[in-house]
Amino acid sequence: MSLLSISKLTHFFGGLRAVGDFNLELQAGELIAIIGPNGAGKTTVFNLVTGVYRASEGRIIFRGQDLIGKQTHETVSNGIARTFQNIRLFKELTVLDNVRIARFARTGYSPIEALFHLGRFSSEEERTRRESLEYLQIFDLADVAETTSKNLPYGQQRRLEIARALATKPTLLLLDEPAAGMNPAEVERLMELILWVRKEFQVTIMLIEHQMRVVMGITERIKVLNFGETIAEGTPKEIQNNPRVIEAYLGEEVEA
Amino acid sequence: MKTFLRRWWLPLVLLAVFPLTIVLPQTGIINPYIDLVLKYIGINIILTISLNLVNGYMGEFSVGHAGFMAIGAYVASIMTVWVFPRNLGPYIFPLALIAGGIAAGIAGLGIAFPSFRTRGDYLAIVTLAFNMIVKSVLENIEPIGGPRGFMGMDKLSSLTWVFVWVVITIFLARNFVFSKFGRGVFSIREDEIASGLVGVNTRQVKVLTFIFSAFLAGIAGGLFAHQLQFINPRSFTILKSTDMLVMVYLGGIGSLGGSILGATIFTLVMEGLRTVLQLIGISQEWRLVVAPLLLILLMIFRPKGIMGLREFRFLIPHKERPEDLAEYRKKVLATPED
Numbered sequence: 001m002s003l004l005s006i007s008k009l010t011h012f013f014g015g016l017r018a019v020g021d022f023n024l025e026l027q028a029g030e031l032i033a034i035i036g037p038n039g040a041g042k043t044t045v046f047n048l049v050t051g052v053y054r055a056s057e058g059r060i061i062f063r064g065q066d067l068i069g070k071q072t073h074e075t076v077s078n079g080i081a082r083t084f085q086n087i088r089l090f091k092e093l094t095v096l097d098n099v100r101i102a103r104f105a106r107t108g109y110s111p112i113e114a115l116f117h118l119g120r121f122s123s124e125e126e127r128t129r130r131e132s133l134e135y136l137q138i139f140d141l142a143d144v145a146e147t148t149s150k151n152l153p154y155g156q157q158r159r160l161e162i163a164r165a166l167a168t169k170p171t172l173l174l175l176d177e178p179a180a181g182m183n184p185a186e187v188e189r190l191m192e193l194i195l196w197v198r199k200e201f202q203v204t205i206m207l208i209e210h211q212m213r214v215v216m217g218i219t220e221r222i223k224v225l226n227f228g229e230t231i232a233e234g235t236p237k238e239i240q241n242n243p244r245v246i247e248a249y250l251g252e253e254v255e256a
Numbered sequence: 257m258k259t260f261l262r263r264w265w266l267p268l269v270l271l272a273v274f275p276l277t278i279v280l281p282q283t284g285i286i287n288p289y290i291d292l293v294l295k296y297i298g299i300n301i302i303l304t305i306s307l308n309l310v311n312g313y314m315g316e317f318s319v320g321h322a323g324f325m326a327i328g329a330y331v332a333s334i335m336t337v338w339v340f341p342r343n344l345g346p347y348i349f350p351l352a353l354i355a356g357g358i359a360a361g362i363a364g365l366g367i368a369f370p371s372f373r374t375r376g377d378y379l380a381i382v383t384l385a386f387n388m389i390v391k392s393v394l395e396n397i398e399p400i401g402g403p404r405g406f407m408g409m410d411k412l413s414s415l416t417w418v419f420v421w422v423v424i425t426i427f428l429a430r431n432f433v434f435s436k437f438g439r440g441v442f443s444i445r446e447d448e449i450a451s452g453l454v455g456v457n458t459r460q461v462k463v464l465t466f467i468f469s470a471f472l473a474g475i476a477g478g479l480f481a482h483q484l485q486f487i488n489p490r491s492f493t494i495l496k497s498t499d500m501l502v503m504v505y506l507g508g509i510g511s512l513g514g515s516i517l518g519a520t521i522f523t524l525v526m527e528g529l530r531t532v533l534q535l536i537g538i539s540q541e542w543r544l545v546v547a548p549l550l551l552i553l554l555m556i557f558r559p560k561g562i563m564g565l566r567e568f569r570f571l572i573p574h575k576e577r578p579e580d581l582a583e584y585r586k587k588v589l590a591t592p593e594d
Contacts, residue, residue, distance in 0.1 A: 072452030114435035
């Protein structure tokens with residue numbers, strides 16, 4: 001059975017069909033990319049899968065569970081985590097708190113235990129603090145744990161966002177334009193990081209990306225969207241030579 | 257000894273102040289006027305922390321907290337006047353306050369639901385409407401005096417009780433803020449969508465925060481009623497809510513220390529103004545202009561307040577202080593798990 005099975009997913013914004021008839025079978029362990037020109041509906045697919053929007057039509061089955069109508073935090077506890085196109089850290093909070101917040105559902109005490117420091121409060125807080133620091137260490141961010149996250153340089157903010165997503169212990173990781181705004185050297189490091197994360201955390205990865213170096217370099221399968229419709233699907237090689245893809249990106253050839 | 261003092265000086269100081277709150281007013285070292293002002297400062301601290309949880313920490317905008325205060329005031333008063341035996345008054349007073357707090361908390365639960373769907377301006381309008389509804393409902397219930405108000409309470413809000421409740425409030429609010437729920441509250445202010453997408457149950461956090469905040473406002477209302485010994489619906493209008501807003505934004509959003517400062521400074525300024533206006537012979541009505549004017553000036557020149565998003569060291573739990581966290585980090589990461 002596939003890890004994620006999306007069928008006939010359709011979403012309207014008013015009269016605009018942002019995503020139309022989107023189908024996807026994602027196997028555990030895969031690394032795939034969704035590409036397409038701006039406004040093609042890529043991020044909308046992510047938003048539908050994670051419960052930010054409720055799909056107009058279609059089914060999203062993740063590990064045997066229907067995700068339509070689930071709240072965002074429920075999709076997270078089902079095992080889906082994501083990062084954002086424009087980094088969305090909790091800017092005024094420390095690096096450590098950013099990761100600790102991602103441990104919300106995994107920190108087990110009740111409001112009463114929190115208010116009166118009873119029962120599991122101390123041990124669970126201790127565990128969350130320790131495990132969050134361990135995530136930071138893995139991503140080489142432990143030294144800045146007490147820094148306000150908005151003061152981090154761009155590359156570290158990207159890494160923190162990935163660390164925060166992984167701290168929810170996902171099985172499926174959605175990366176929305178992880179290489180946006182990076183120079184070639186940073187992109188190189190990011191590609192290594194993504195491959196390493198996949199191996200180390202045993203996650204399936206679906207990413208949206210415009211930088212073809214990333215898409216062609218590390219993904220196994222690519223889906224191309226244009227105006228909400230899937231126009232092509234295949235291996236990086238197949239996609240590179242697909243006339244419809246070239247047309248979507250570069251425009252139609254005009255007869256002289 | 258030094259580490260013992262570092263850890264326990266605050267409880268020790270509070271323990272030392274406690275008997276003073278009994279002795280000083282009785283012996284007349286604190287005269288009745290100062291006693292009154294201190295009590296108002298205490299009540300205002302509770303109110304400010306209450307509103308700060310919603311407006312400062314969570315980043316919502318409630319302008320109707322006087323509604324919660326009213327519910328607490330009326331319910332607690334009904335308890336001491338009609339329900340509890342009068343001779344037990346002073347001992348059973350905390351229960352009356354808690355009853356008022358719980359009633360206000362239930363109303364807070366009601367306000368939490370619209371907050372799932374609306375934010376910002378729209379939620380502000382919802383809370384404003386709530387404030388008006390509470391006032392109108394109270395005006396129309398004849399048995400509790402309607403617009404004439406409710407009286408007959410004994411003066412149960414002694415300086416000691418106010419002091420005790422301020423300490424309880426600060427303790428509980430601190431524990432709440434520095435817990436996973438508090439971090440959830442912060443994350444909602446920073447970015448509600450991202451908050452849900454990293455696993456925070458935002459609805460649960462909002463419900464808890466509104467209930468807790470309303471509960472505290474209810475407690476403050478009960479203390480207020482048993483100081484004044486007379487309440488009427490007009491004590492709990494949008495003007496009262498405005499006072500609370502000024503105290504929150506003066507002291508600083510997202511800060512317990514700021515709440516304490518804001519409430520103290522505001523209360524003292526308003527009392528000082530009373531004397532000044534009397535001396536120069538201008539109508540006391542002008543005091544009503546000061547709070548809203550202060551709010552406008554604050555919003556323009558210092559929207560985060562004196563302590564915005566910062567905290568006094570002594571209000572941060574030991575393990576959460578930056579240097580303690582750093583020390584802990586070095587300890588944990590130096591010794592890998594076995």
